[in-house]
Amino acid sequence: SVPETPAGQGQTPPVSPAPEGEVAAGEISREEALAIALANAGVPEGDAYNVKTETDSDNGVPLYDIEFETDYGDYDFEVAMADGRIVGADYEVDEEWLDALGGSPVTAEEAASIVAGKIPGASAADVNIWEESGDGRGRYEGELFLDGMEYEFEIDPQTGRIFDWNADLRD
Known part of the structure; x- marks a missing residue:
């Protein structure tokens, strides 16, 4: 017979918070996805307007499709929901x-x-x-x-x- 594990043993330790700039396990929010896109584009949040964030998928990867405009260009990003990885980007200043x-x-x-x-x-x-x-x-x-x-x-x-x-x- 298999011995029973005493309570508190054999459990996974609590997950520590993700380091600064990384996303913890679990899906990211629309707000986090927008922040990732703005940071990658080097656009201050105050410069962005007509912000649209929609859910979509590409090759089975669930993602946020993020679009925003600035006075100096239009930006379009695809950010993976699972980990915040940018899987598509297109902009021109x-x-x-x-x-x-x-x-x-x-x-x-x-x-x-x-x-x-x-x-x-x-x-x-x-x-x-x-x-x-x-x-x-x-x-x-x-x-x-x-x-x-x-x-x-x-x-x-x-x-x-x-x-x-x-x-x-x-x-």
Whole structure:
């Protein structure tokens, strides 16, 4: 026969709170999903308006579809309900706003680090980046493939701002 476990033994210990910036086990709320999207886009909450948060799913992954507008661009994010992972993103900052939003000039290496900083588990070495100068102002363009996601971006070298960002789950 199997001996009985005394009360209090063999139970899982209580789960400690998730570290700052991470989401504890269990689904995240709409508010948390919006906060994740705003932080990833670098948009202060006060700049966002016409905010829409809807539930959806993509390839069987339940997610929040989050859309918001700012004076400088429209933003669209897909955030997984289970863990807060961004599984889709699409936004473009109007270029005339780049100087007004400010920043500091960056090298291609610094731009790669900015991109890697937006993606959990990425390093600058993972980022494929090149310089484009056809439109006069110049820009860094690039891509990154990581954890089943494809990221494409454009960064303004004068401000270090990502002004075009696209993240998609690859099929």
